Amino acid sequence: MSSDPEMVTLRLFAALRDAVGEREVHLPCAGATVQEMLEQFVDTCAQDVRSFVFDKQGKQWPSLLILINEEPPADRQATRVQPGDVISLLLPLAGG
Amino acid sequence: MSGFTEQQIERYSRHIILSEVGGAGQRKLLEARVLVVGAGGLGSPVGLYLAAAGVGTIGVVDSDVVDLSNLQRQVLHCTSDLGRSKCISAREKMEAVNPDIRVIAHELRLTSENILGIIADYDIVADGSDNFPTRYLVNDACVMAGKPLCHAGILRFEGQATTILPNQGPCYRCLYPEPPPPGLVPSCQQAGVLGATAGVAGLIQATEVLKLILGTGQPLVGRLLLYNGLEMAFREVRVRRHPGCAICGDQPTITELIDYEQFCGLPSNRDPPEETSS
Numbered sequence: 001m002s003s004d005p006e007m008v009t010l011r012l013f014a015a016l017r018d019a020v021g022e023r024e025v026h027l028p029c030a031g032a033t034v035q036e037m038l039e040q041f042v043d044t045c046a047q048d049v050r051s052f053v054f055d056k057q058g059k060q061w062p063s064l065l066i067l068i069n070e071e072p073p074a075d076r077q078a079t080r081v082q083p084g085d086v087i088s089l090l091l092p093l094a095g096g
Numbered sequence: 097m098s099g100f101t102e103q104q105i106e107r108y109s110r111h112i113i114l115s116e117v118g119g120a121g122q123r124k125l126l127e128a129r130v131l132v133v134g135a136g137g138l139g140s141p142v143g144l145y146l147a148a149a150g151v152g153t154i155g156v157v158d159s160d161v162v163d164l165s166n167l168q169r170q171v172l173h174c175t176s177d178l179g180r181s182k183c184i185s186a187r188e189k190m191e192a193v194n195p196d197i198r199v200i201a202h203e204l205r206l207t208s209e210n211i212l213g214i215i216a217d218y219d220i221v222a223d224g225s226d227n228f229p230t231r232y233l234v235n236d237a238c239v240m241a242g243k244p245l246c247h248a249g250i251l252r253f254e255g256q257a258t259t260i261l262p263n264q265g266p267c268y269r270c271l272y273p274e275p276p277p278p279g280l281v282p283s284c285q286q287a288g289v290l291g292a293t294a295g296v297a298g299l300i301q302a303t304e305v306l307k308l309i310l311g312t313g314q315p316l317v318g319r320l321l322l323y324n325g326l327e328m329a330f331r332e333v334r335v336r337r338h339p340g341c342a343i344c345g346d347q348p349t350i351t352e353l354i355d356y357e358q359f360c361g362l363p364s365n366r367d368p369p370e371e372t373s374s
Contacts, residue, residue: 096225
């Protein structure tokens with residue numbers, strides 16, 4: 001599915017993966033900005049995952065670490081995702 | 097092998113034959129001073145392995161007592177330690193493993209007021225705390241004091257680890273400028289943790305501490321190591337220093353330690369004191 005030219009893969013970790021119930025989500029949003037991709041992601045999820053990604057004003061939580069192909073994007077709003085990109089969404093773990 | 101007793105040469109023989117350690121490296125370990133924050137799930141493996149390795153002075157910070165629910169993962173403590181100070185329990189076990197070393201028990205909760213005075217006496221800090229306010233406090237204090245910080249966090253079957261060399265690579269805030277809003281990311285108390293997850297993540301920290309002391313290998317700087325025990329998979333992602341970081345960026349906005357409870361959206365610890373127990 002991720003080989004489709006329009007697709008990107010979102011890789012989820014920890015509480016976000018548990019909330020979504022999937023390790024990976026594939027979205028047909030190549031060419032979209034990171035912000036648009038995240039909007040599409042939360043709209044696609046049946047569960048309430050919006051609160052993990054956005055605050056009440058629709059701004060990305062600073063605690064969400066976004067990586068594209070295991071590298072930080074140049075701009076976590078405006079960078080455009082490319083076909084086949086793997087976007088990792090991470091939250092910090094406090095436990096010790 | 098000057099300066100070692102015969103017993104020490106035997107005790108550390110498996111280190112000394114490693115070309116990366118040798119007699120000179122073992123001497124560095126014996127002279128090193130490391131602060132372990134928390135004598136819990138992460139602090140247990142970190143403390144035990146640093147003690148066994150012969151890290152000469154190890155500070156342990158914890159204000160809690162041993163609870164029955166700790167024993168599934170906090171391997172420094174025994175059933176007979178229930179109700180005892182974790183710091184004192186940790187010191188006994190670590191000094192029993194290796195009488196060469198000295199453990200300094202800091203029976204307190206780290207605060208903006210006391211942390212800089214405590215970490216000043218140490219070369220390296222390992223963060224095994226269990227809450228966001230302490231994690232940000234430890235990060236900010238280490239950046240301000242220029243102390244290397246070996247970080248790990250765990251939940252359920254997962255762990256994250258990175259090593260922070262202030263001003264040489266990203267700090268914890270470069271990765272996570274702010275904690276998640278309260279209640280979004282569960283704690284181990286809420287969501288559970290496989291005891292062995294703490295062992296895996298703690299031993300990554302311990303390895304990083306030992307490498308930093310020895311000056312060998314490639315530290316986990318600018319990289320966040322992700323461990324998933326269910327998949328038994330490690331992934332590594334690159335992380336960069338953030339020019340806009342509030343503490344280590346080009347124009348830091350945090351120039352002195354703040355109220356970390358308030359920063360994390362929790363009741364301020366500078367408000368009138370209110371007794372809590374967990």
